[in-house]
Amino acid sequence: MPPIKETKTGYSTDVTVLEELVKMDLPEKIVPELILEHRELSKMRSGFVHPLMGAVNEKTGLIHGTFESTSTGTGRLSSRDPNLQNLPAFGQWSTRLKEGLVPRHEGNVYVAADYSQVELRVLAHLCDEKRLKSAFEDHRDVHTETASWVFNVEPELVTPELRRFAKVINFGILYGMSSYGLAARLGIGQQEAGDIINKYFKALPKVKDYVEESYKEARQRGYAMTSFGRIRPLNEVSVNPRDRGALKRIAVNTPIQGTAADIARMAMIKFFHHFEGRKNVHLELQIHDSLVCECAAEEREGIEKELANVMESAAKLSVPLKVETKWGKSLANV
């Protein structure tokens, strides 16, 4: 079938290429269709089902993963052996998989809370953009509004998948995505993509100013810095020398992603203080801007409120921090 994209060593067969081949509606379209289906299924089996089952400790019956505290450039945690921060979140197989991940004790449930639009709130705090701040003061959902704007659908009709795509747009543009990159991701022309980027910064003028100012500061100081003083020396980051914009994008991203990471860490500390001595409340997972804990089913309602309160008060920004809570008998619900 026709080549669409090149890699270093040959022709690309990634998901966008295969979907393009299906769209071309050639007699052989069954081939990319079957490869796509195979990719999805084998990713699930060899990427999640097998490693997760293999990670179950024989004696405890539990998965004992490792959270690394000092292995990212921005201050985020990472998770390994197995990675529990990248469990599938969309699609039927995601639900099936996570139905198998359950609390250690019968009668217990998971309670989870995730910061709402966290890096956009951090951005609003850092750049003092009026429109962004009032959006959060008015409890609005900027991701949904972006989805509604870009994809021309009523906010009520924005699906979770569409909203996830809006995050790519919101954060992508903020962190320096080009019209080329946006066009490729949206499947539109570069002109149209450029228009979207221009409108984005026109709607939020202080964001553009902030991006430039933030980069200038970082370059002068030699390091990027979060709201709480975490630093990332820029001479330690390695970038492809052919990519001239890379260092700027890193310098702009780090204070924001890093500030969100600082907040998440403070929330974890607060969690331990708050729930100290409560033997049936355990923190199980941290997924960058969310915490998942296990507790007795009877205590669920109270824990949900306490967890939300702990996280929302972990730091004080010039915009409110908000979390969304969920609970369930397996990770499929949270």
Next chain:
DNA sequence: CATTTAAGCCAC
């Protein structure tokens, strides 16, 4: 034989 690299894909 073990380790490294490339491509690809899962998440936030």
Next chain:
DNA sequence: AAACGTGGCTTAAATG
């Protein structure tokens, strides 16, 4: 001349 950022993991091929 490349063209959001932060990670971890699997597979196959290249490298040693």
